[in-house]
Amino acid sequence: xxxxxxxxxxxxxxxxxxxxxxxxxxxxxxxxxxxxxxxxxxxxxxxxxxxxxxxxxxxxxxxxxxxxxxxxxxxxxxxxxxxxxxxxxxxxxxxxxxxxxxxxxxxxxxxxxxxxxxxxxxxxxxxxxxxxxxxxxxxxxxxxxxxxxxxxxxxx
Amino acid sequence: xxxxxxxxxxxxxxxxxxxxxxxxxxxxxxxxxxxxxxxxxxxxxxxxxxxxxxxxxxxxxxxxxxxxxxxxxxxxxxxxxxxxxxxxxxxxxxxxxxxxxxxxxxxxxxxxxxxxxxxxxxxxxxxxxxxxxxxxxxxxxxxxxxxxxxxxxxxxxxxxxxxxxxxxxxxxxxxxxxxxxxxxxxxxxxxxxxxxxxxxxxxxxxxxxxxxxxxxxxxxxxxxxxxxxxxxxxx
Numbered sequence: 001x002x003x004x005x006x007x008x009x010x011x012x013x014x015x016x017x018x019x020x021x022x023x024x025x026x027x028x029x030x031x032x033x034x035x036x037x038x039x040x041x042x043x044x045x046x047x048x049x050x051x052x053x054x055x056x057x058x059x060x061x062x063x064x065x066x067x068x069x070x071x072x073x074x075x076x077x078x079x080x081x082x083x084x085x086x087x088x089x090x091x092x093x094x095x096x097x098x099x100x101x102x103x104x105x106x107x108x109x110x111x112x113x114x115x116x117x118x119x120x121x122x123x124x125x126x127x128x129x130x131x132x133x134x135x136x137x138x139x140x141x142x143x144x145x146x147x148x149x150x151x152x153x154x155x156x
Numbered sequence: 157x158x159x160x161x162x163x164x165x166x167x168x169x170x171x172x173x174x175x176x177x178x179x180x181x182x183x184x185x186x187x188x189x190x191x192x193x194x195x196x197x198x199x200x201x202x203x204x205x206x207x208x209x210x211x212x213x214x215x216x217x218x219x220x221x222x223x224x225x226x227x228x229x230x231x232x233x234x235x236x237x238x239x240x241x242x243x244x245x246x247x248x249x250x251x252x253x254x255x256x257x258x259x260x261x262x263x264x265x266x267x268x269x270x271x272x273x274x275x276x277x278x279x280x281x282x283x284x285x286x287x288x289x290x291x292x293x294x295x296x297x298x299x300x301x302x303x304x305x306x307x308x309x310x311x312x313x314x315x316x317x318x319x320x321x322x323x324x325x326x327x328x329x330x331x332x333x334x335x336x337x338x339x340x341x342x343x344x345x346x347x348x349x350x351x352x353x354x355x356x357x358x359x360x361x362x363x364x365x366x367x368x369x370x371x372x373x374x375x376x377x378x379x380x381x382x383x384x385x386x387x388x389x390x391x
Contacts, residue, residue: 005176005178005179005180006176008179009173009174009176009177009179010173010176013173013174019174022174023177023179023182026179027179027182027183027186028186030179030183031183031186031187034183034187071171071172072171072172073170073171073172097163098163098166098167098170101163101164101167102167102171105164105167116164117168120161120164120165120167120168121164121167121168121171122168123165123168148158148160148161151160151164152160155160155163
């Protein structure tokens, strides 16, 4: 359980839009997964199966709360120290461009924003995103493609 | 991966996520709370069954009542159709045998064992929060497993309708004895990979809780012999 609680919580947060709702959704997801273990197909990948359950719980809480996560930078990331050497990742983007890019991600339609956030921020594969959101892998591809098209305008 | 995708991955590392709360305790509490609620429901159902007449449908009522059990870290679930499983040795899926000291280090606690007339077991198996060894009743091998109480979901037994599930007392401790029919044991193969559940058919099983632990004794053993051994272990 410890191995999956981080990704479960982040997934729930991206969908539900708030830390409280995400914690509740992740907890309930684990409980439901435990109760459904008998239906889990041995040998099948566990992570997307679990995340699908957590995502469903998160969707329910988001619907009731009527909100979406507005992603922001960590404090340290927003104000990088002038002394610190830039990390390889940080060097990819300068401050202004990453601010614009994050704003563009936040401005995506919800279905595209979720796919992008799960794929690139939470580090799920395309298949895992598909299973987690209960959509076809082809839909993940097309949503990703449309989202990248929009984001490219902000990035270029 | 395109430059834009690389930029998104880099961006993801700088995005603020609330710190991940420790979910294990809360999840365990929810499971326990529901188990307690279920036990009350079971009691209410039992009273109802008595009230409307035992003769009416005792087998059906029993079947409904015995749908779920929680014994410490183990859940017992009765289903009509068992999941796919295979016959396998008692220690299958528990990893490599270790010395007792190594296993206890890995499990994170010391194992409680009965006093042995001869030499104690030399092979032990451990996961985080779980330690097991094979003891003998005469010449019959039995798998003794101990699970630390704070493990929310280490084990799960799934039993078919023919499996008999009885409430028993192991000394002053409560437990269950499962016998007959077919039942399947599933557990985490390692704490870092909950997904690798190892399903195998299990023999008769005594489950009980004592001293904040869940004990499990499995093998071709009678109920009385299992209870005797259980009392030797936890008093």
